[in-house]
Amino acid sequence: xxxxxxxxxxxxxxxxxxxxxxxxxxxxxFPALQQEVGGKPLVYLDNAASTQKPDAVIDAIAHYxxxxxxxxxxxxxxxxxxxxxxxxxxxxxxxxxxxAADPAEVVWTRGTTEAINLVASAxxxxxxxxxxxxVLSTQxxxxxxxxxxxxxxxxxxxxxxxxxxxxxxxxxxxxxxxLSPRTRMVALSHVSNALGTVNPVAEIAEQVHAAGALxxxxxxxxxxxxxxxxxxxxxxxxxASGHKMCGPTGIGALWGRRELLERMEPYQGGGEMISVxxxxxxxxxxxxxxxxxxxxxxxxxVGMGAAxxxxxxxxxxxxxxxxxxxxxxxxxxxxxxEGIRLFGPPADERCxxxxxxxxxxxxxxxxxxxxxxxxxxxxGHHCAQLVMKHFGVPATSRASxxxxxxxxxxxRLVEGLDRVKAIFG
Amino acid sequence: MTDIALSSxxxxxxxxxxxxxxxxxxxxxxxxxxxxxxxxCGDEIRLHLQLDGEERVQAATFIGQGCSISQxxxxxxxxxxxxxxxxxxLALAERFTEMMHGSREAARxxxxxxxxxLQGVSKFPVRIKCALxxxxxxQEAAKRVRDQAxxxxxx
Numbered sequence: 001x002x003x004x005x006x007x008x009x010x011x012x013x014x015x016x017x018x019x020x021x022x023x024x025x026x027x028x029x030f031p032a033l034q035q036e037v038g039g040k041p042l043v044y045l046d047n048a049a050s051t052q053k054p055d056a057v058i059d060a061i062a063h064y065x066x067x068x069x070x071x072x073x074x075x076x077x078x079x080x081x082x083x084x085x086x087x088x089x090x091x092x093x094x095x096x097x098x099x100a101a102d103p104a105e106v107v108w109t110r111g112t113t114e115a116i117n118l119v120a121s122a123x124x125x126x127x128x129x130x131x132x133x134x135v136l137s138t139q140x141x142x143x144x145x146x147x148x149x150x151x152x153x154x155x156x157x158x159x160x161x162x163x164x165x166x167x168x169x170x171x172x173x174x175x176x177x178x179l180s181p182r183t184r185m186v187a188l189s190h191v192s193n194a195l196g197t198v199n200p201v202a203e204i205a206e207q208v209h210a211a212g213a214l215x216x217x218x219x220x221x222x223x224x225x226x227x228x229x230x231x232x233x234x235x236x237x238x239x240a241s242g243h244k245m246c247g248p249t250g251i252g253a254l255w256g257r258r259e260l261l262e263r264m265e266p267y268q269g270g271g272e273m274i275s276v277x278x279x280x281x282x283x284x285x286x287x288x289x290x291x292x293x294x295x296x297x298x299x300x301x302v303g304m305g306a307a308x309x310x311x312x313x314x315x316x317x318x319x320x321x322x323x324x325x326x327x328x329x330x331x332x333x334x335x336x337x338e339g340i341r342l343f344g345p346p347a348d349e350r351c352x353x354x355x356x357x358x359x360x361x362x363x364x365x366x367x368x369x370x371x372x373x374x375x376x377x378x379x380g381h382h383c384a385q386l387v388m389k390h391f392g393v394p395a396t397s398r399a400s401x402x403x404x405x406x407x408x409x410x411x412r413l414v415e416g417l418d419r420v421k422a423i424f425g
Numbered sequence: 426m427t428d429i430a431l432s433s434x435x436x437x438x439x440x441x442x443x444x445x446x447x448x449x450x451x452x453x454x455x456x457x458x459x460x461x462x463x464x465x466c467g468d469e470i471r472l473h474l475q476l477d478g479e480e481r482v483q484a485a486t487f488i489g490q491g492c493s494i495s496q497x498x499x500x501x502x503x504x505x506x507x508x509x510x511x512x513x514x515l516a517l518a519e520r521f522t523e524m525m526h527g528s529r530e531a532a533r534x535x536x537x538x539x540x541x542x543l544q545g546v547s548k549f550p551v552r553i554k555c556a557l558x559x560x561x562x563x564q565e566a567a568k569r570v571r572d573q574a575x576x577x578x579x580x
Contacts (some may be wrong), residue, residue, distance in 0.1 A: 041560075361493075364466055365492050365493050368431075368551075379466070380465065393467075394467040395467045424440065
């Protein structure tokens with residue numbers, strides 16, 4: 001690059017035009033975004049709670065029910081074969097999406113919450129004892145806290161917490177002193193749902209393994225935005241939800257290292273998860289089926305597989321470039337709003353979400369007034385009460401972005417905040 | 426949601442109670458104190474009632490935090506409670522609840538006083554629970570007072 005540098009302003013506006021063109025193309029794939037709310041085009045900024053669904057996902061689910069549905073793994077007929085192939089084919093797609101070499105290491109769950117509960121229950125049953133320690137952080141969603149509280153109470157284990165700094169980053173300088181010979185599990189989010197902070201998982205994994213412990217990563221907010229390669233991340237478990245990455249609700253995936261999954265007890269008992277059933281005992285099916293008792297959510301799996309393919313088709317590099325541009329623009333514009341308090345780190349250390357508070361107006365009132373303008377945001381504690389306590393606030397408003405959002409959506413958000421200020425002064 | 430609905434939700438009287446809540450503070454010597462929170466959104470209030478020997482409200486105060494609707498509603502409620510018997514207070518809670526569920530007749534009831542300013546909330550289903558938080562605390566307070574009275578009667 002030896003030519004004269006383009007003026008910075010022009011480069012920024014080029015990036016914004018590209019991001020908006022990218023979003024405009026993506027938006028065409030999402031029927032729910034083609035509607036008005038409050039007489040204005042819907043601006044959907046609640047993606048950290050749940051994303052909208054592209055035609056590719058809706059059609060895959062409809063096609064499955066219209067043509068291929070039967071129960072899986074047991075029928076001797078054509079539809080049972082097709083349903084099983086759809087179900088296992090989706091597992092292969094999600095395994096590829098997560099960078100897992102072996103699809104048998106991917107267990108279908110109802111979502112991230114059930115994936116974490118599965119590990120907190122089935123792994124803890126064998127590997128967590130009295131006096132053992134689990135390290136969590138105050139950044140976690142309740143779904144990566146409460147299962148461990150339950151497991152610790154059952155085992156007589158102790159919870160230890162990694163604190164946050166003033167911008168919502170993990171205080172990794174404190175990690176060495178938290179890791180002890182009694183540490184069995186470290187469970188952390190890939191990306192904070194309340195703040196958008198991206199955590200350096202690979203760096204953490206090295207320290208955790210050096211201490212002889214395991215690392216579970218709550219990937220509910222990571223999988224939708226970042227290229228996931230569980231091998232490169234170096235974690236032992238990775239949990240994700242379909243509905244936060246363009247897939248349906250009620251389906252998620254747990255990736256776990258095979259030797260760990262094999263040594264764990266089953267999570268639930270029932271059909272599908274057994275090998276032989278006698279009167280007093282049973283033997284278990286191979287992984288991952290050992291963890292999939294009962295008729296599974298086949299259509300959900302098909303939908304999540306289609307979502308993984310859709311996002312792969314979009315391309316993670318293009319997605320990351322787009323999201324960075326929109327997020328930088330959002331942080332710039334919001335920072336200029338008078339009386340706003342922004343939470344979380346700078347744009348280059350976060351993805352997805354921006355939490356904020358306005359002087360004089362409560363987060364719920366902000367959300368109600370924005371809704372009247374067709375702008376959907378979330379208000380509340382975001383299932384992260386420890387984050388709220390860390391910042392000493394009861395609730396925040398949160399705008400969270402995805403591939404179909406553009407800088408005009410950010411403009412609509414900021415206009416809505418002007419309206420809030422006009423009412424609350 | 427229309428602009429008209431929004432301006433009816435955020436009436437000046439509501440904003441005024443939100444900015445300058447009445448009867449905010451602790452009440453030393455309160456007969457009953459109830460903490461009520463909405464775990465979904467984090468709004469919370471602590472309602473203090475001082476009753477005389479005939480279950481009449483001598484004083485009502487609250488402390489709390491939350492959105493304009495929850496805080497204005499409880500502020501207006503404490504103003505309205507003073508001098509009321511427990512039965513009258515419960516009747517007020519019932520009337521207010523009817524208004525929240527869209528009863529036009531309840532919304533015209535002068536007994537509700539300033540609380541009628543909150544009738545616009547009924548058009549915002551997700552916010553109704555905000556407006557009812559103070560009244561939930563009131564109902565719980567009445568229950569505790571009565572349970573205690575029953576207990577001492579039996580004793």
